[in-house]
Amino acid sequence: MATIQTRFHDWLIKNKACMGKLEFHDDADGCGGVYCTEDIAEDEVFFLIPYEPLVLTDALARQHLPKSTANLDCRTALILYLIQQRALGDASFFQPYLDMIPEKIYTALEFDDDDLEHLRGTNAFLTVKDRKKELREKYEKTMLMTSDAELEEELYTWEMFLWAETVVSSRAYPAHLFGECTEGEVVLIPLADMLNHESRHKVSWLKTPQGLQMSGAAVKKGEQVLNNYGPKSNEELLIGYGFCLQDNADDMVTLKTNFTRDPDQDRKIGILKRAGITDQTIHYLTRNVIPPQLLVTMRVMAMNPIESAQYYSWMEDEEQEIIHGEERGDMSSLKEELQFVNLRNELAMLDLMDMLLGSKLKIILDFEDKLSTPTNDAQKFAQIYREGQKHILGSCSDVIRGMLSALLKETTIAAFAVEDTTFVGGTRGMGLEQRLRLAPSSYQIGHFKDIADTETRAISELKMDTAAHVLLTAERIMIEQKESSFGEAFLIAFPGHGWGEERDPEVQMDEEEEMTVQMEHDAIVTCYLIHELDNQGPLEAFIAAAQKFDYSSQLDEEMVQDVLDLRLSLRATLETVDPEEFDFENKYTPEAFLWATGLLEALSLAFHVDGKVVPGVVAPRRALAE
Secondary structure, three states: OOOHHHHHHHHHHHOOOEOOOEEEEEOOOOOEEEEEOOOEOOOOEEEEEOOOOOOEOHHHHHHHOOHHHOOOOHHHHHHHHHHHHHHHHHHOOOHHHHOOOOOOOOOHHHOOHHHHHOOOOOHHHHHHHHHHHHHHHHHHHHHHHOOOOOOOOOOOOHHHHHHHHHHHHHHOEEHHHHOOOOOOOEEEOOOHHHOEEOOOOOEEEEEEOOEEEEEEOOEOOOOEOEEOOOOOOHHHHHHHOOOOOOOOOOOOEEEEOOOOOOOOHHHHHHHHHHOOOOOOOEEEEEOOEOOHHHHHHHHHHOOOHHHHHHHHHHHHHHHHHHHOOOOOOOOOOHHHHOOOOOHHHHHHHHHHHHHHHHHHHHHHHHOHHHOOOOOOHHHHHHHHHHHHHHHHHHHHHHHHHHHHHHHHHHHOOOOOOHHHHHOOOOOOOOOHHHHHOOOOOOOOOOOHHHHHHHOOOOHHHHHHHHHHHHEEOHHHHHHHOOOOHHHHHHHHHOOOOOOOOOOOOOOOOOHHHHHHHHHHHHHHHHHHHHHHHHOOOOOHHHHHHHOOOOOHHHOOHHHHHHHHHHHHHHHHHHHHHOOOOOOOOOOOOHHHHHHHHHHHHHHEEEEEEOOEEEEEEEOOOOOOOO
């Protein structure tokens, strides 16, 4: 009795397919494939499939479907045709081919609840849920559209629709292999769709008058003939084909950014659009590689109102210059500007990226302990997929760690350009290298993973070291100034919140108390910036540069009044402690308070370290001698 492989082979030959050195059988794991009966040399033709009558096309499907299905898209028409031909059994011309297709193609769309649980916490879990919902809606819409087309509901069931969809997703080829076609049109090519995948495998397809032929790398007798589906991630392979590759070089993690909760979203989306990026852009992380567009997007996301207003203004200026045909000289484009905004923004971006990558990795890891040992291929492939996602997220977190390490190093060298890198508006027209005046191997794309490999500190340690060197915090000010008149004055002004002592991170505060502490923090930092105006201390270079920038014009009327009220509320206490130090007539003037508050608005940063927030103002201390 002939096997289904023999029937399929004979059917192909009978219909003018050429495949003299090929046969079909399963491997030791029961996976079907195409094998050589003799050696095949490199670039020797493996097979040739005639265009007719073997290829299942949209045109062929529509010849056999009711006319009322004419408005269906090409893919749906092919799906319905597959269901129809399978139901015909031996009466179908394509039955020998359909017999070779499993009754269930176990892509992730066919996972049962237990199998799907092994994807929980990953992008694929959500994608499968969404995709199945979309397909169900498509099926119901199709059946509604064809209700008068004499399609038997007991034949065109949801289960059969899903089966046919997985056949198309896992086996179809683009129709342009055969010539002109409509956009998105696909075809099924018997024999060609039996080939299994190997990444980067040499394969050549050629259209000839006789049909479509395939050649490629040399294959020895008894070896499997393989195809190359193209560079596909494990998520694509699992959902579209039903398998994953160990150590897949084309694996990736998809990331989407969301500006919907940002009150400044319109301005930020406008800036991104001008740089050729949309807020809907999907970003793809690969091993050790964070796409530059994602970093640009996150820099814009991390912008405070002063930064976004400045960049939006530059964007409008750039557009006007282009409209009027003005020469821009050496001025860099907005997209180049977004390779580095300023030190505060870069630190905020790295903090956001660390939290984003860390949270995605944590979600995956949180479900690990709840998973049972894989008991079937679906669960084993899901495990391979999870491991790949963890590896990519971990490697990209290392890149961020390398970036932070390099940036911290730059802020500690004598050549660090405080004015150019720290202040909003101080970098207009400069390229990244000009702004940072870098050592050759430091803050440059492509070197960060190498830096991370030699950096022994964890990201949390790097953040704490960065905060210690770059962030001016009320807590640090009060500890350092505890014995001075400045410290004494503010311990009297703000008693009860432990200023001047190391804070216990375990102590919880309610919302009202947190707001009070934040107000006190800002008041201490504001006054300390004024205090340092005539001091030759660690902040000397920063203060000298800061005096060239006045952001007080960015404060609205309500904030201006709040600042003036704060000054009045502090005056009596501070003058009582040390009237000479706290000279409110000549030093702690309204203008000085507004200048310092403007700096707070422009340079404030909240670093997230091990679950706690470290707030401060980006104010690099005096660089160390080289």
